Amino acid sequence: MEPENILKMEGISISFPGVKALDNVAFTLRKGEIHALMGENGAGKSTLVKVITGVYEKDTGNITIDGQPIHFKSPQEAQNSGIGTVYQEITLCPNLTVAENMFIGRGHYSFVHWKHMNEKAAQLLDSLGIPASPGQELSSCSLAVQQMIAIARAVDMDCKILILDEPTSSLDEDEVKKLFVLMGELKARGVGIIFITHFLEQVYEITDRITVLRNGKLIGEYETDSLPQIELISKMMGKALEEISEIEKLAPDASGQCVPVFEASALSSDAGVRPFNFTIQKGEVNGFAGLLGSGRSESARAIFAADKVTGGEVRIKGQRVKIRTPLNAMKRGIGYLPEDRKGDGIIAELSVRDNIILALQVLKGFFKPLSQKQAQDFADEYIKKLNIKTPTADTPIKSLSGGNQQKVILARWLLTHPDYLILDEPTRGIDVGTKVEIQKLVLGLASEGMSLTFISSEIDEMTRTCSRLIVMKDREIVGELTGANLTENDVMHVIAQGGI
Amino acid sequence: MNMQKVMTRMSHLVLPISVLLLLIIINLIKGADYFSITVVKGALYGNIPNILFGASELVILTIGMTLVTAASQGQDISIGVSATITSAIFVLFVINAAEVTLVTIIAGFLISCVAGLLIGAFNGILVSIFKVQPMVATLILFTGGRSIAFMIDGKLSPILANDISNQIGTVIPGVPIQTPIILTVVFIIITAWVLKTTNLRLYAQSVGINPSAARLNGINPKKIIFLTFLIMGVCTAVAGFIAVNKAGRHDSVNLLKLIMMDAILAVAIGGNSLSGGKFSITGSIIGAYTIEMLNRTLLRLEVEPEAIKAFKAVFIIILMVVSSPVVRDFTRKIMDRVRTLGLIDGVLKRHAPETAAVSSPGSIKRKEE
Numbered sequence: 001m002e003p004e005n006i007l008k009m010e011g012i013s014i015s016f017p018g019v020k021a022l023d024n025v026a027f028t029l030r031k032g033e034i035h036a037l038m039g040e041n042g043a044g045k046s047t048l049v050k051v052i053t054g055v056y057e058k059d060t061g062n063i064t065i066d067g068q069p070i071h072f073k074s075p076q077e078a079q080n081s082g083i084g085t086v087y088q089e090i091t092l093c094p095n096l097t098v099a100e101n102m103f104i105g106r107g108h109y110s111f112v113h114w115k116h117m118n119e120k121a122a123q124l125l126d127s128l129g130i131p132a133s134p135g136q137e138l139s140s141c142s143l144a145v146q147q148m149i150a151i152a153r154a155v156d157m158d159c160k161i162l163i164l165d166e167p168t169s170s171l172d173e174d175e176v177k178k179l180f181v182l183m184g185e186l187k188a189r190g191v192g193i194i195f196i197t198h199f200l201e202q203v204y205e206i207t208d209r210i211t212v213l214r215n216g217k218l219i220g221e222y223e224t225d226s227l228p229q230i231e232l233i234s235k236m237m238g239k240a241l242e243e244i245s246e247i248e249k250l251a252p253d254a255s256g257q258c259v260p261v262f263e264a265s266a267l268s269s270d271a272g273v274r275p276f277n278f279t280i281q282k283g284e285v286n287g288f289a290g291l292l293g294s295g296r297s298e299s300a301r302a303i304f305a306a307d308k309v310t311g312g313e314v315r316i317k318g319q320r321v322k323i324r325t326p327l328n329a330m331k332r333g334i335g336y337l338p339e340d341r342k343g344d345g346i347i348a349e350l351s352v353r354d355n356i357i358l359a360l361q362v363l364k365g366f367f368k369p370l371s372q373k374q375a376q377d378f379a380d381e382y383i384k385k386l387n388i389k390t391p392t393a394d395t396p397i398k399s400l401s402g403g404n405q406q407k408v409i410l411a412r413w414l415l416t417h418p419d420y421l422i423l424d425e426p427t428r429g430i431d432v433g434t435k436v437e438i439q440k441l442v443l444g445l446a447s448e449g450m451s452l453t454f455i456s457s458e459i460d461e462m463t464r465t466c467s468r469l470i471v472m473k474d475r476e477i478v479g480e481l482t483g484a485n486l487t488e489n490d491v492m493h494v495i496a497q498g499g500i
Numbered sequence: 501m502n503m504q505k506v507m508t509r510m511s512h513l514v515l516p517i518s519v520l521l522l523l524i525i526i527n528l529i530k531g532a533d534y535f536s537i538t539v540v541k542g543a544l545y546g547n548i549p550n551i552l553f554g555a556s557e558l559v560i561l562t563i564g565m566t567l568v569t570a571a572s573q574g575q576d577i578s579i580g581v582s583a584t585i586t587s588a589i590f591v592l593f594v595i596n597a598a599e600v601t602l603v604t605i606i607a608g609f610l611i612s613c614v615a616g617l618l619i620g621a622f623n624g625i626l627v628s629i630f631k632v633q634p635m636v637a638t639l640i641l642f643t644g645g646r647s648i649a650f651m652i653d654g655k656l657s658p659i660l661a662n663d664i665s666n667q668i669g670t671v672i673p674g675v676p677i678q679t680p681i682i683l684t685v686v687f688i689i690i691t692a693w694v695l696k697t698t699n700l701r702l703y704a705q706s707v708g709i710n711p712s713a714a715r716l717n718g719i720n721p722k723k724i725i726f727l728t729f730l731i732m733g734v735c736t737a738v739a740g741f742i743a744v745n746k747a748g749r750h751d752s753v754n755l756l757k758l759i760m761m762d763a764i765l766a767v768a769i770g771g772n773s774l775s776g777g778k779f780s781i782t783g784s785i786i787g788a789y790t791i792e793m794l795n796r797t798l799l800r801l802e803v804e805p806e807a808i809k810a811f812k813a814v815f816i817i818i819l820m821v822v823s824s825p826v827v828r829d830f831t832r833k834i835m836d837r838v839r840t841l842g843l844i845d846g847v848l849k850r851h852a853p854e855t856a857a858v859s860s861p862g863s864i865k866r867k868e869e
Contacts, residue, residue, distance in 0.1 A: 306716055327718035336716065344716050347709045349778050354702060361699055362718040369699045412717075 004031045006160055006192045012051060012061035021047040022058075025218045027211055029161060029192040034183060036203045036224070037196045039213035040236055040403070040431035045196055048213065049163055052194075053085050054078035065160070084154025085163040092138055092150055098125070099134035102153045124156055125149075128182055144175030148182055155186065162186060163194045166429065168202060172291070180206050198431055200229055214238050237433040260318065261420050261451045262303070262334070267312030269302035274476045275312060278303070280420060280451045285442060287454045287466040289491050295475035296455050297339050300422045303453075304329045304336040317419075330363055335413035339424040339455075341402070345409045348398035352390050353379035355397045355408050360415045382411035387437070403430035410438070420451045427456060439465050459488045471495060512771040515823050516786040519769065523793045530800060543671040543678060547796065555792035556680035556746075557583070557739040557756060562766040562788040563691050564735030566779050567728040571704040571721075572627050573776030574634025575764050576732050580756035581645030582619045583740030586612040588652040590741055591660060591750040600662040613737040620733020624726040642760075649752040659749040669745035680742050687738060691781060701779075704728060708776030762791050769819060 007029035014022045022044045029035050039045050050056045052063070054072030063070050065081060072078045092101045099121035121134035130148045132141050138149065147167050154162060164183075168176045183193060183206060195207055203210065203224065210227060212219040212235045219235050259282040266275040273295045280286055288296035301307045305323045314323050316332050323329045329336070338344035347355055356379045361370060370378070379393040386407045390400055397408055406426060413421055423442065427435040442452055442465055456462050462469060463486050471479040471494040479494035527534040527547070537546035561579050568576050590612035597604045619641065626637035660666075668679050675682070695701050703724050706714040711721040743756050768774060769790055770783025794815060798808045821827060 304716075325718075325720070326716050327720070330718045338713075338716055343710075344712050347706050347713055349709050350702075350705060354705075358702070358706065359717045361702060366699050366703065367697065369697065369702070 005029065006031050006066055007052070008062075008064045009048075009052070010062050012048070012063070013059050014047060014051060014056055015059055021216050022051070023216045024061075025213065025216070027218075028221070029194060030209075031192055032187050032190045033208040034187055034193045034195050034206055036207040036210045037194055037213070038203065038210055038232065038236055039219075040433040043213040043236070043431070044216040045213055046165070046401075047216075049085070049165060049194070049196070052078070052161070053083055053163065082160035083163065084151075084159040084161070085165070086147070086150045086154050086167055087165050092146060092153075094137075094139035096138060097134065098132050098136050098138055098141065098149055101138050101149060102134075102156065124152055128152055128155070128185060130182070142175065144171050144178050147171065147175075147179060151179075151182065151186075155191070159191055161192050161194065163196075165196045166198070167195075168197055168199060176202065198429065198435075200232065200432070203232075204229065212236055233432055236431070237436075261316065263315040263318075264303060265313045267299075267302050267314065268310050269298065269307040270310050271298040271301060271307040272475055273298040273302055276477050278470070280453065282419075282451055283446050283449050284468065285446045285452045285454055285466050286468040286470060287456070287462045288472055289459060289462055289469045289481075290472035290495060291457075294472040294495075296472050297424050298475065299472065300336065300424050300453060300455060301338075304334055304422060306336065306338070327362065330359065330416065330418075333419035335359070335416055335418035335421040337406075337409050337413060337421070337423045337426055339428075341406060341409065341428075346397050346405050349396055351394045352383070352388070352397050352400065352408055353393040356382055356393075356411045356415060359412045363416055378415055382415060386411050386414075386441070403434035406430055406438070407434070410441070414445075418450065420453075421445070422453045422455075424455045425457065426454070427458070427461060435461070459491050463488055463491070512780050513783055513786065515771055515819075516769050516783050516790055519819060520786060520790050520793065523790065523797050527797055527800060539676075541671075542674060542676060544676050547800075549678065549681070551789060551792050551796055552681045552684070553678045554796070555789050556684040557743050558759060558762055558766065558792060559684050559785055559788040560687050560735050560739045560742070561759060561763045562770075562784045563687070563781055564728075564732035565760075565763040566767050566770070566772060566781050566784040567700070567704060568634065568732050569767055569772060569774060570708045570776055570779040571728040572634045572725045573708055574627070575760070575767075575774065576623060576638045576729070577635055577760045577764075578619070578623065578638035578641035578645060579732065579736050579739075579763060580759040581642050581649070582616065582733070582736040583743060583759075584649040584750075584752055584755045585619065585641075585645055585652065585740075586615045586737040587740030587744035587755065588649040588750055588752065589615045591658050591744060592652055594660065594662070594665070595658050600664060602664060605664050605668070609737075609741050612741060613734055616733035616735075616737030616740075617730055618733070619736065620730040621726070623732070624729030627729065628722040628725040646752055649750075649755075653750060653752050657749050657751050660745065661748075665745045666748065668742070669748060680746060683738070683742055688785065695781070700727075705778055709778070763788070765816065766791055769823075771823070 005028050007027070009025070009027040012022050012025045012027070013020070025044065025048060027037075027048065037045050037048065047056065051058050054075045054077055057073070070081065072081075096104065099118045102121050102124065103117050118134040125132055125134065128148070128151075130145060130152060132145050132149060138146060141149065151162070151164070151167070167179060171179065180202075183195075187193060195203075197203060207224045209221060210224050210232065211221045212232070214236065215238075219238075222232075260279050261282050261284075262278075262280050264276070264278045266277065268275040276299060278299070288299055290296045298307065302309060302312075303323075305325055305328060309324060314321055321328075321332055323332060323334075326336070342348075347358065350358075353375055357370060357375050360378070361375075364370070376393060382388070383390060383393060388400075388407045388411065389404050397405055400408065410423075410426065423438075426438050426442075430438075439461065442454055446452055454462060454465050466486070467482065469481045469486060469491060470477055471481065471491055473495050481490050481494065524534070534547050537544050537549065539545075561583070565576060565579065568574075590608045593608040593611055594600060594604060597608075623634075623638050623641065626632045626640075627634050630637075667673075668683075671678050703714070703719050706717070706719055707721040707724045714721055714724075739756065739759075744750050747755065764774070766787035767784050769787035770780055770785070772779045772783060794812060795808070798811050803811050
């Protein structure tokens, strides 16, 4: 029997000034399937989702739901016809209760019937197996449960199609498992789920089919079981397989030269990291490994004085120095790409050019602005070097995709030619292609003599890039791994045992 | 292509300039002699010189307001009162001098600038270090400032009866343009020079958009916010100086009364967000002149004096709705559509023009083919 399509899209094209965002794309979603939508940053995934949810109007093409042609003019219309969406960032109100979050602002009634609402919420939570009670404040739930409640909110309205845009990026492994159980439950009920993620393992764990987009064009639709992972990556990147495995060959030489670029002893900050010792050699790539909240980011911030430094001694190239503010650190040749790109990294409304030159400009000083031409030249140089996809250097950075924003921040620090660059989660929430590009770049920079600290929650990424891993747990260093001991397994052992 | 770059860079000025043009058209309909200029005792007078003359203080205060808004994400409502204090100090110095010479005036002006800096520092410390909301922090001086000025005056409204003050407030013999206009132009030039030779713009914008990211890039947000309040302090001193010389006496009760409302409005008309971040001083300046022109247009249209404020309010409502993001998005969509159609049309007639191949989806597609 031919499986039933609930959503069918054909010949979808949409243009924005300067870009053809989608070019003749087709997409089908069957009843009761989980369908992965894959592609690099700027491939058109979000645009396609926004066409489905009525945020954007398509230029050409047809969309049918259950065989009925539809033409959404607003997200509300899409919602009413059974399309639920859950975005990467949880968009609920943490200080309201679970039930309030599930129903408020959704009904057609102006008065809330509290008892009725709580009962309905309890029913829904129960039927989906979500471990939360309706009267509980949302902020007291774990991130995964919050994400599930967002899904419950989306599902409760005869939802036929559920779109999950990076729902797992802030969840730990256990939480992801719980989420997958819920997705399985919905699938069994016949809901068609569109699943967008950057975690390839998750795609293979849960999805039935995969649609790959690249540069706004449809590359193909595949059964998940018959598409090997490496082929999926090459389809997303549009590159031959050899190029992807090339990164393994670049793996750094652990011996290195023995010039400590940065040394810290008993360094501590008011963010709660315990006093720690830390050294990095010239040309070395090391990393802080550990779970979220282990203190890996706090340590990096302490080095850059992003948090208030409360104690410890710092030496740069053997010389004792005081680093009390980020500017001190910058002047000593340290760069820091923060974990929270949106909150700490980009200056959203400013142009790509201003974002690129910012750190260099600050280093030069208040009274020495770069000339317009210099600024433009620097921006053009790094847009080309890092392959940043932006219409012009004048474009505000906020309209770039996540990966390209990250490249702009990288460019900002590379432009200052630091001796030591700290990258905190440079690859979070960005696509495989850019991830590989950034990893390559890190190794390339190290071979030119730059020292780098690379932090990532994907341990395999760190074992591939770093020659030394400092393992952290509960805001303390619990071990250090080098050479042959540098495997994912070893890291987990150290974390589990709290020491070697 | 260059033309197009200029166009996109100027897009934020569309609103203030079109309002200005609209007012000019209304005035021309009322009477074709709107631009006529007469020469009285060697100096130029007429509608346009009057607007430039009348808006002097507002323009200067608007420059400071734009910077404060950009960095601190709020507004300084004490400016009119602060200017009253600084000018009280100026007047006190001048009338106590044995003989009023140019040196006395300049010294008095500089002392009032120091007072302006102190006031700016007071507001700036409250906002940057104690994190008081700008409007609340400046409410303190707004409430108590006129009493301070009154005490400096010694409960009088002292009169500036000297030739130099008179010339600063009106015209210098032999110079065809009224002195406040010249002073304003000089101030604008200095502002432009400061923005060109320092990173004030980049720093203030970064701090206003994302203070946390600015800090991690080595900018001290507190210092920058403090700095904008210092600059505001200088602006108030200059505005107070011009206002008191124009008036010829120091009226602690009415000098530059409620001018902060017009200054905030000018910033908004200039296309600036009142929640900080990106700013355009050019826009604000045009906005300030627009407000003055509006005031005088209503007078010229012989609107009843009691009704002027109501007319102004209606005008502002229309302006704010037209410039709201909702209407802007809508017009941009329409413009995009028109532009795309126009381009396709143009291409059908002749080959793709080089200048147009930059930002239109249609032309890029064609290139690929």
